[in-house]
Amino acid sequence: MYAFDYTRPASLAEAIEAMRGDEAKALAGGQTLIPTLKQRLASPATLVDLTGITEIRGICLKDGAVSVGAGTRHAEVAASADVRRLIPALSHLAGHIGDPQVRNRGTLGGSLANNDPSACYPAAVLGLGATVHTSAGRAIAADDYFQGMFTTALDEGELITSVDFPVPEKAAYMKFVQPASRFALTGVFVAKFAGGVRVAVTGASEGGVFRWAEAEAALGRSFAVGALDGVEASPDGMIGDLHGTPEYRAHLVGVMTRRAVEAAA
Amino acid sequence: MPKDHGIGASSKRREDVRFLTGKGQYTDDINRPGQTYCYFLRSSVAHGKINGIDTSAAAAAPGVVAVFTAKDLEGVGGVPCGWQVTDKDGNPMKEPKHPILAEGKVRHVGDPIAAVVADSLAAARDAAEQIELDIEELPAVIDMRAAVKGGTAVHSEAPDNICYDWEFVAENKAAVDEAIRGAHHVTTLELVNQRLVANPMEPRCAIGEYDAGRDEHTLWTTSQNPHVIRLLMGAFVLSIPEHKLRVVAPDVGGGFGSKIYHYAEEAFVTWAAKKVGRPIKWTADRSEAFLSDAQGRDHVTKVELAMDKDGHFLALRCSTLANMGAYLSTFAPCIPTWLHGTLLAGNYRTPLVFTNVKAVFTNTVPVDAYRGAGRPEATFQLERTIDKAAREMGIDPAELRRRNFIQPDQFPYQTPVAVVYDTGNYGATLDKALELADVKGFAARKAASKAKGKLRGLGIANYIEACGIAPSSLVGALGARAGLYEAATVRVNPTGNISVFTGSHSHGQGHETTFAQVVAEMLGCSESQVDIVHGDTSRIPFGMGTYGSRSLAVGGSAIVKSVEKIITKAKKIAAHLLEASESDITFANGQFTVSGTDRSIDWGTVALTAYVPHKYPISEIEPGLEETSFYDPANFTYPAGTYVCEVEVDPDTGVVEIQSFVAADDFGNVVNPMIVEGQVHGGLAQGIGQAMLEGCTYDESGQLLSASYMDYAMPRAADLPNFVVDHSCATPCTHNPLGVKGCGEAGAIGSPPALVNAVVDALAGHGVTHIDMPLSPGRVWEAIRAARH
Numbered sequence A: 001m002y003a004f005d006y007t008r009p010a011s012l013a014e015a016i017e018a019m020r021g022d023e024a025k026a027l028a029g030g031q032t033l034i035p036t037l038k039q040r041l042a043s044p045a046t047l048v049d050l051t052g053i054t055e056i057r058g059i060c061l062k063d064g065a066v067s068v069g070a071g072t073r074h075a076e077v078a079a080s081a082d083v084r085r086l087i088p089a090l091s092h093l094a095g096h097i098g099d100p101q102v103r104n105r106g107t108l109g110g111s112l113a114n115n116d117p118s119a120c121y122p123a124a125v126l127g128l129g130a131t132v133h134t135s136a137g138r139a140i141a142a143d144d145y146f147q148g149m150f151t152t153a154l155d156e157g158e159l160i161t162s163v164d165f166p167v168p169e170k171a172a173y174m175k176f177v178q179p180a181s182r183f184a185l186t187g188v189f190v191a192k193f194a195g196g197v198r199v200a201v202t203g204a205s206e207g208g209v210f211r212w213a214e215a216e217a218a219l220g221r222s223f224a225v226g227a228l229d230g231v232e233a234s235p236d237g238m239i240g241d242l243h244g245t246p247e248y249r250a251h252l253v254g255v256m257t258r259r260a261v262e263a264a265a
Numbered sequence B: 001m002p003k004d005h006g007i008g009a010s011s012k013r014r015e016d017v018r019f020l021t022g023k024g025q026y027t028d029d030i031n032r033p034g035q036t037y038c039y040f041l042r043s044s045v046a047h048g049k050i051n052g053i054d055t056s057a058a059a060a061a062p063g064v065v066a067v068f069t070a071k072d073l074e075g076v077g078g079v080p081c082g083w084q085v086t087d088k089d090g091n092p093m094k095e096p097k098h099p100i101l102a103e104g105k106v107r108h109v110g111d112p113i114a115a116v117v118a119d120s121l122a123a124a125r126d127a128a129e130q131i132e133l134d135i136e137e138l139p140a141v142i143d144m145r146a147a148v149k150g151g152t153a154v155h156s157e158a159p160d161n162i163c164y165d166w167e168f169v170a171e172n173k174a175a176v177d178e179a180i181r182g183a184h185h186v187t188t189l190e191l192v193n194q195r196l197v198a199n200p201m202e203p204r205c206a207i208g209e210y211d212a213g214r215d216e217h218t219l220w221t222t223s224q225n226p227h228v229i230r231l232l233m234g235a236f237v238l239s240i241p242e243h244k245l246r247v248v249a250p251d252v253g254g255g256f257g258s259k260i261y262h263y264a265e266e267a268f269v270t271w272a273a274k275k276v277g278r279p280i281k282w283t284a285d286r287s288e289a290f291l292s293d294a295q296g297r298d299h300v301t302k303v304e305l306a307m308d309k310d311g312h313f314l315a316l317r318c319s320t321l322a323n324m325g326a327y328l329s330t331f332a333p334c335i336p337t338w339l340h341g342t343l344l345a346g347n348y349r350t351p352l353v354f355t356n357v358k359a360v361f362t363n364t365v366p367v368d369a370y371r372g373a374g375r376p377e378a379t380f381q382l383e384r385t386i387d388k389a390a391r392e393m394g395i396d397p398a399e400l401r402r403r404n405f406i407q408p409d410q411f412p413y414q415t416p417v418a419v420v421y422d423t424g425n426y427g428a429t430l431d432k433a434l435e436l437a438d439v440k441g442f443a444a445r446k447a448a449s450k451a452k453g454k455l456r457g458l459g460i461a462n463y464i465e466a467c468g469i470a471p472s473s474l475v476g477a478l479g480a481r482a483g484l485y486e487a488a489t490v491r492v493n494p495t496g497n498i499s500v501f502t503g504s505h506s507h508g509q510g511h512e513t514t515f516a517q518v519v520a521e522m523l524g525c526s527e528s529q530v531d532i533v534h535g536d537t538s539r540i541p542f543g544m545g546t547y548g549s550r551s552l553a554v555g556g557s558a559i560v561k562s563v564e565k566i567i568t569k570a571k572k573i574a575a576h577l578l579e580a581s582e583s584d585i586t587f588a589n590g591q592f593t594v595s596g597t598d599r600s601i602d603w604g605t606v607a608l609t610a611y612v613p614h615k616y617p618i619s620e621i622e623p624g625l626e627e628t629s630f631y632d633p634a635n636f637t638y639p640a641g642t643y644v645c646e647v648e649v650d651p652d653t654g655v656v657e658i659q660s661f662v663a664a665d666d667f668g669n670v671v672n673p674m675i676v677e678g679q680v681h682g683g684l685a686q687g688i689g690q691a692m693l694e695g696c697t698y699d700e701s702g703q704l705l706s707a708s709y710m711d712y713a714m715p716r717a718a719d720l721p722n723f724v725v726d727h728s729c730a731t732p733c734t735h736n737p738l739g740v741k742g743c744g745e746a747g748a749i750g751s752p753p754a755l756v757n758a759v760v761d762a763l764a765g766h767g768v769t770h771i772d773m774p775l776s777p778g779r780v781w782e783a784i785r786a787a788r789h
């Protein structure tokens, strides 16, 4: 680690102010950022610790959507009775991120700001068509938020404050774990709404989380596994690494989508 | 009733009290007054010429005590190699210098270039970033097959990158060729035994200290064999005589082989502590461990097995490329040769065996022994090939093995690969394993899996290993630059309790418990009266340490010898006290008795008399009750066994789930069944880790792709089934006093082929005949797909 200043604001307003500083960086659960600092891959001048800000933490119901504060821990999302009742797939997803230590530190906001191509939350946010609220007063639609691996619509210093998840009729998340990291080698979030079906895929693409349009169209016609017969993801643009070729990932996208539909139906 | 005490009892591991309550004393827990910290600047390229190193800014940085590069180390030797292999033409292997800090060239990512010593680790690291390196990158050779075909030379001494080209048994070569040419059937298999990272839980650490008043050096280090380090480092690297050098290996958190070797960092902190006049600590972080701990395995092999029409093995021919990495680690040359070629008879009567091993330099981290060392590679070759042969010949895999077993009445058995097996009963462990695995019920289970869309497979593997590597005269003839005996001093203290000083080193094996059980059994005392001391050259006799499952067979035997001497002397004292003839004294349950009478005295009285010799046969024997023995075994020990693994494969994803795993081992006599089972469990976990998960992978430029746990997959509890382990088929070793064979490596040796055989069995219907490890979901799925096309 390189030396840095540390501040722990008590309110969002103070945090916004602190983030204006030169090379300021937000610190939430630290599950991504701290290892990066320890490996000397980042050298922020100031760490702005968000964990003291109560207004960005917690879960409530808002206009029929489940609103989750950006500072809410994965374990809190997993354990929330409201989330379990309204979007069990989201609860399940949060409950299977990393290990208990990670879940008790890591936050929704940190995961979305980081937008790791293998992370789980981006699949839920995109799959449910959630809205990301920020400290700049913006409400960013999921479809606009994710802009490729580790890239998002957030501006410099802009903080995520909360995320509103619409409640689907049915939904499921199927995660195929990468054997070493246990992140998603391929994860698929399928959600059925009155107006249509959304299928979001994480872990597979070099472009980060994406919606699988062909599967959405097929499932929109009939929300059943059989509807996916003959629907195949292309290996083009899929990640190839130690743990799987692009062909394997493309294949898993199909398998995990089918399994998600089965689990949701 | 199972015993609750002494040999045969599952005594609880006494060392766990401190380990489980955070009271262990590992090297990094030790801090010396005035201690400084060392950070090694390591090469970020796999191969390069060092044109210049400018350390001036680093040396002037805050908190820095000194910065060193190779030019400061003039007069310091390179890291020595402890084993010399002679090639097929009678020439010694190529043995290029392995400098403490890179001299002129860097040869792998992680090769240390400079060392910064500072008041804090952070200051050392900060300063290291200010070192200016001018390194001209050279093409790197990573793949062994390319390295031997005119790739860039890693060392000018070995222009073809071949360290040695070894043939064994050379005299059999023509006969083997002949037998293969004329055989009814030859099964051929090409396979890779992939490179592994040892990953002990505790990373390496070393602290050097120099006492100028006494002109004495101390090194605390994470070692499996402190005396070996003292000898190698003192004599070959730093020219420090033994009496001025103390090496302490305190609690060590796992080694698996990787902490046998003498490493450059140990020599550096010992040497530099005198230069800077302050103690120096270096602790590897996990990333550094991936780049600097000796790695394991890494063989590419072609096997040919010739059979007659009934499947009798006629001849075996193997050729292997064995990766040495960029430099020769301490025992690297002997692993693919004497610990591998000599095991190629396996449990079978194959009359003719020939193997050719080319050891290859590449721009990768050095490779050396890793749990099993050579024997897993031999076992994997044989047991995979036999399985393939069974399928090709249409013979049941268990039956084909049984047909070729060395029979119980053939022991001692002279193999065609030099070694003589003392005892064994391979049919017994096979029967036992098949019974415990309920092989009869397999067909029904397979059908049930099929109904769920899953493919079920059953895999069998036998193994034999050679443990307790010895005798010294033999290993000397084979190129070892050391003896391979073990030493023990048993000191009976005046009030009768016992301190045992052993050259064996415990870093997870539970010696403190097992050795105490042996002594307690022999002396008829309680285990709590026996203390086991190890790991400090200033306290223990000169011994060779722990590796190759040798501790009980060799170290334990040395303890037995010493206790026997103690008993002999104690009887003399007892005879004097009882005014009887020495030959009339019997010793049992801690009592010395005049045979045929009720006259007896207890152990405590005799012990006290030895140290308070008021009434004592002083003209015949000296006071005191302490004996030292050096035990040099007559032969290796040969644990053997059968493993049966049953898997279910999901053809949609390639996921392999282990349904059951049975291990029937013959370890000879067992001192502590619980510890033995624990060792088997750990070995199985590591073997299954190799078979399914682990793999150390470099890209073409020599960057390590699997450089952290984000990409290097370690086995976790959830990956493993509940193991069924059995050690009832015991044929005690015939040549050591305890009749023990060694159990530390067996699990890691026998499990990879059992698992791979099971998966290939499951996929046989899809046309799959082999998959290289690790059998990750992606690989399994690709294998199914490739076989289909």
Ligand SMILES: Cc1cc2nc3c(=O)[nH]c(=O)nc-3n(C[C@H](O)[C@H](O)[C@H](O)COP(=O)(O)OP(=O)(O)OC[C@H]3O[C@@H](n4cnc5c(N)ncnc54)[C@H](O)[C@@H]3O)c2cc1C
Residues within 6 Å of the ligand: A025, A026, A027, A028, A029, A030, A031, A032, A033, A034, A050, A070, A071, A096, A097, A098, A099, A102, A105, A106, A107, A108, A109, A110, A111, A113, A114, A116, A118, A119, A120, A121, A158, A159, A160, A161, A181, A182, A183, A184
């Ligand atoms: C062992 C391990 C296993 C894991 N497994 C998984 C897994 O299976 N699936 C998965 O999805 N993830 C996994 N993770 C990642 C985990 O979910 C992290 O918690 C998450 O990616 C980052 O969240 P954090 O709160 O820790 O953020 P931090 O590490 O504190 O920050 C991450 C980044 O987000 C920024 N940031 C944080 N909060 C905000 C905010 N409110 N607004 C704007 N920017 C912000 C920070 O500045 C930083 O750049 C794993 C992590 C570990 C260590």
